[in-house]
Amino acid sequence: MDPEAHKGFRKYTGDAISTLSWDADTGTHIPFRASVSHKHRTWAKTHFSNPELFLRPQSEKEIRLIVNLARQCGKTIVVVGSGHSPNDLTCTSSWMVNLDGFNSVVFENCRELQLEVEAGIRLHQLADELEKRGWAMPNLGSITAQSIAGAIATNTHGSSLRHGTLSQAIVSLTIMLSSGESLRCSATENEDLYHAALVSLGGLGIITHIVFQAVPAFNLAWKQEVVMTPQILDAWKTDLWTRSEFIRVWWFPYSGRSILWSADKTEEPLRERPHSWYGGGLGRFSYELALYFSTWLPWLTPIVERYVFSLQYRWEVGPSGSAVQKSHEALTMDCLFPQLVNEWAIPLEKGPEAIQRLQTWLDGDKGDKSGIPFSPKGIYVHAPIEVRVADTTLQAKKPWLDQSCQTGPTLYLNATLYRPFLRNPPEWERYYNAFEWLMKDLGGRPHWAKNFISTSKEEFWGMYPKMKDWVELRNTVDPHRMFANDWLKKNLLKDEEDTEITQIKERLKKL
Ligand SMILES: Cc1cc2nc3c(=O)[nH]c(=O)nc-3n(C[C@H](O)[C@H](O)[C@H](O)COP(=O)(O)OP(=O)(O)OC[C@H]3O[C@@H](n4cnc5c(N)ncnc54)[C@H](O)[C@@H]3O)c2cc1C
Numbered sequence: 001m002d003p004e005a006h007k008g009f010r011k012y013t014g015d016a017i018s019t020l021s022w023d024a025d026t027g028t029h030i031p032f033r034a035s036v037s038h039k040h041r042t043w044a045k046t047h048f049s050n051p052e053l054f055l056r057p058q059s060e061k062e063i064r065l066i067v068n069l070a071r072q073c074g075k076t077i078v079v080v081g082s083g084h085s086p087n088d089l090t091c092t093s094s095w096m097v098n099l100d101g102f103n104s105v106v107f108e109n110c111r112e113l114q115l116e117v118e119a120g121i122r123l124h125q126l127a128d129e130l131e132k133r134g135w136a137m138p139n140l141g142s143i144t145a146q147s148i149a150g151a152i153a154t155n156t157h158g159s160s161l162r163h164g165t166l167s168q169a170i171v172s173l174t175i176m177l178s179s180g181e182s183l184r185c186s187a188t189e190n191e192d193l194y195h196a197a198l199v200s201l202g203g204l205g206i207i208t209h210i211v212f213q214a215v216p217a218f219n220l221a222w223k224q225e226v227v228m229t230p231q232i233l234d235a236w237k238t239d240l241w242t243r244s245e246f247i248r249v250w251w252f253p254y255s256g257r258s259i260l261w262s263a264d265k266t267e268e269p270l271r272e273r274p275h276s277w278y279g280g281g282l283g284r285f286s287y288e289l290a291l292y293f294s295t296w297l298p299w300l301t302p303i304v305e306r307y308v309f310s311l312q313y314r315w316e317v318g319p320s321g322s323a324v325q326k327s328h329e330a331l332t333m334d335c336l337f338p339q340l341v342n343e344w345a346i347p348l349e350k351g352p353e354a355i356q357r358l359q360t361w362l363d364g365d366k367g368d369k370s371g372i373p374f375s376p377k378g379i380y381v382h383a384p385i386e387v388r389v390a391d392t393t394l395q396a397k398k399p400w401l402d403q404s405c406q407t408g409p410t411l412y413l414n415a416t417l418y419r420p421f422l423r424n425p426p427e428w429e430r431y432y433n434a435f436e437w438l439m440k441d442l443g444g445r446p447h448w449a450k451n452f453i454s455t456s457k458e459e460f461w462g463m464y465p466k467m468k469d470w471v472e473l474r475n476t477v478d479p480h481r482m483f484a485n486d487w488l489k490k491n492l493l494k495d496e497e498d499t500e501i502t503q504i505k506e507r508l509k510k511l
């Protein structure tokens, strides 16, 4: 243990560690891998925090020691996966736990293609472990840097109408509660806790193990093409989202164009993806520099976006690259620089209206028919706006806090704003307020991990019929409020819970 941590730790636990950490099975003390000087930040450097203790357990016994000590010391715990959530979901000044060192394969069921893993495993490590067995993840988002537990905790999704979200590939999970007890949850065991924990927001306990439902390994033949955005809208109701298993659209509002990316399983031989202009050093740096200048001279943004679009793809309508890759390589992409992302889920059929109204607003048309009650004056946005889909109604197992549309397919619109050299574009809040107003007007719900800025606790309770059940279950399984982190208190948990718990604590003190 870090001697600093030991000194720091002793200051409020006295001999707690020596009693609680004694492991009778081995006749030794269970390690307590703590640091008192960790500086946490999100991947996009949007949020920072200094946890009192940063803990990196490497076994279930070590995790239980942490939970038991935190309970004794009245500490809250936030688990951090890879810190890729763009908002302050993972920030805390109390105890922070990271399971990067708890990431092994525990069991494989070859008949069912199911792999049980320790929850700290990253998606790219999981992809490698599955590949060794001739298996693969059925669907993926843009990256594989996340931990599996972190990715499901916020309902990470990809882009296919034949798939739901990553959380729906979880057959069962084991969660350690603030009591130190571990519960195995599945559709047939502790079902309510299972459906609540499939999108847990870190608020129920520490997920220690996950059984993942894989599929036979597959390669994808993908292609991307430049299309005029009105063509995308014209094909919306016909075969836009059904022509291939995986489809995503990158909308470039200042060029009148979009990139249509589509992929299907193939037996063809692998063929490398084409060179990406901004994937290389010079292209990336010059793009970031140009965006940086446009934060000082915002009117430059459309010019930069059109220039980069023509270099990265092509200006004329038509094919703009293709490849054949392993599934987890084909589905992922270079997300470039630190960025703000504000992504919302709306019913798929509302997509054309959403895009047309936002385009009208961005164009600042005189007779602006968007209905958005914010001025677009002086607002210039970055591209692409990601246009992706999922359908979580395809499966019975549905997370209580699934932000997707519950009656049919879902469209996810992701308003990305780059932070060139960590500088936010001017007036980004006004853009996000306008975007969110439109998303709410279309019955949308924000992605839990992203940079939404205008949704109140009351709105969240109105958006989710199962919110009351989720909060009540959360309070039941965590009476010590060990996992009632600051983000949950700010966004979801109701104040009376706090008062009630305070009253219980007062009564306990008098006993
Ligand atoms: C470049 C980039 C690309 C992205 N692409 C996509 C995409 O394509 N689709 C999409 O939907 N999202 C995407 N995201 C968002 C990302 O998938 C989510 O934010 C995800 O939650 C991050 O995983 P993580 O391991 O970093 O978790 P963190 O951000 O570290 O934590 C997220 C939540 O999980 C909880 N948690 C973590 N581990 C545990 C555990 N063991 N037990 C209990 N709770 C736990 C944390 O407490 C927190 O509440 C992207 C983000 C970035 C930065």
Ligand SMILES: O=C1O[C@H](CO)C(O)=C1O
Pocket: 141, 142, 335, 336, 339, 341, 343, 386, 414, 416
């Ligand atoms: O949050 C996200 O970031 C990338 C876009 O750069 C992506 O696809 C998300 O989702």
